[in-house]
Amino acid sequence: MATSSIIQFLSFSLLLFLCSSFAQTSFRPKALVVPVTKHAPTLQYLTTINQRTPLVPVSLVVHLGGEFLWVDCDNNYVSSSYRPVRCRSAQCSLATKNTACGDCFSGPRPGCNNNTCGVFPHNPITRTSTSGELAEDVVSVKSTNGFNPGKAAEVSRFIFSCAPTSLLEGLANGAVGMAGLGRTRVGVPSQFSAAFSFHRKFAVCLSSSTGVIFFGDGPYHFLQNVEASQLLTYTPLLINPVSTAGVFTAGTPSADYFIGVKSIQVEDKAVALNTSLLKIDSQGNGGTKISTVDPYTILETSIFKAVTKAFIKAAAARNITRVAAVKPFEVCFSPDNVLATRLGASVPWITLVLQGQSASWTITGSNSMVDLRDSGKNALCLAVLDGGVEPRTSIVIGGYQLENNLLQFDLATSRLGFSSTLLGRQTTCANFNFTSNA
Known part of the structure; x- marks a missing residue:
């Protein structure tokens, strides 16, 4: 096995261990599903997940090549389950090669804590990046059998990045961040597949009105009996x-x-x-x-x-x-x-x-x-x-x-x-x- 393949295998094994530890153990879905809507004024595609404690719906722009999920933590981010990711922790090493530690010069709050892992959330619409605190919080989405949505599945410590409100510029009204589906160890697809031990696959189906994203393997069943x-x-x-x-x-x-x-x-x-x-x-x-x-x-x-x-x-x-x-x-x-x-x-x-x-x-x-x-x-x-x-x-x-x-x-x-x-x-x-x- 080539060195790069060994590193990739060990990295995913670490992610599998971490995320499996934090997923609900009582329910192991085979696949997950989230809705997608097209925002006509901006031509952006939006999805909604539930995040935080208590859970609230979070509207996110779908970014296929995004490195991770990021949200605005400056404006009304309230959650009793929020955890900053510490510098040089295992979760930090999954997300970035950057070894710089972040500090905050005001009182601790979501997005502003000392000795935390720093990453760089990116807005590709405005081509703007900023520094952000890596964190963990609860994320919940619906399971699916490929035909319909089922019961909710929860990851208790889903890795994401905080970002300042200014990074939302150019995003569709109501969006509070971006869902990064990119090819990284902390991309949304990798975290879901590791948390629930299903296939490292996801499928995207967009339209001019509504669409769908599946995490996990098929079937992907649509009306008119199309699989x-x-x-x-x-x-x-x-x-x-x-x-x-x-x-x-x-x-x-x-x-x-x-x-x-x-x-x-x-x-x-x-x-x-x-x-x-x-x-x-x-x-x-x-x-x-x-x-x-x-x-x-x-x-x-x-x-x-x-x-x-x-x-x-x-x-x-x-x-x-x-x-x-x-x-x-x-x-x-x-x-x-x-x-x-x-x-x-x-x-x-x-x-x-x-x-x-x-x-x-x-x-x-x-x-x-x-x-x-x-x-x-x-x-x-x-x-x-x-x-x-x-x-x-x-x-x-x-x-x-x-x-x-x-x-x-x-x-x-x-x-x-x-x-x-x-x-x-x-x-x-x-x-x-x-x-x-x-």
Whole structure:
């Protein structure tokens, strides 16, 4: 076993020991479920968990690549079960390589205690990081059998970070922090799987209205009798060796989820690209990551130009007329000659050819075109943005492209399962039954 694999195994074993000790021992769910709603003004995805003693509902922005859960502790954080994580403790070593100890120069309160473990919660919307106290408190979410929500499952000492109220800038109204689902030992998925000893997997299914996140293995059952875990195609999850967090210690890998795009096709025709941009270099630049905090897919400039040129040409062959750009979109079309189908607007399909046997992610009109007619603009716009020259990441697959696609992140085997659009199965990510108890 390679040294890095041994370290990873020992680290997770420590997490398993710590979290298993703090979970309720009387109830061991096989999986957990939380709801997701899309906040239209900000295009952010929100989930709700119960935290603290007594339990209160906490609204959080879903951050797929976030290192950990963080919340505002300055404003009305009241809990009898709050515990600051001490400097150089086992919990601190799970969360950070940083050995600095934090002190507080006012009376002790949540977020402000002496000799505590310091971390750096990050807001990717404003690209702001700040110092924060690592802490533990009760977290409770619903269990699931894959069909319905069941009884609540509780972790009594869930690791998270406090943050100042100022870090909430740019977040949806009502949000008091972010749920970090990233590839770390204290990310939300890792803590839940360790606490309840279920599979190190989680699945995300977003929509323009409501959606769902599962922690643990399937089934993932949606109305119309669709068991989405049976629809998955798999591709490896890649590790970016350089952190993409706002503040990090040298040698820390990225918590974001990267996949290997080998090529891009429009109408089954390969687009000519600089393929070196599709790889992650030794400095952590390039490659493709999946994001829930970027509303639309972002492409490096040369990739953007090549893909949009091919798309415009294929659309013209269908007699689809291009119209003036509507910010933030650069490529827009008249809806007059575009048929509406079950899979969205009838436009050229975009396909990401991925690593893995016959792994290709097809983006149909439902995930490629934004219909602006409800906002008074007679236009359908391609939901792809120009990311500029030399961005940190060459391709960022944004939230709009994820909607009504089930994505399963398997941390143990380092692979992504993706369903492609569920619309072809006559269901959506809004069709998980939250109304009945298992």
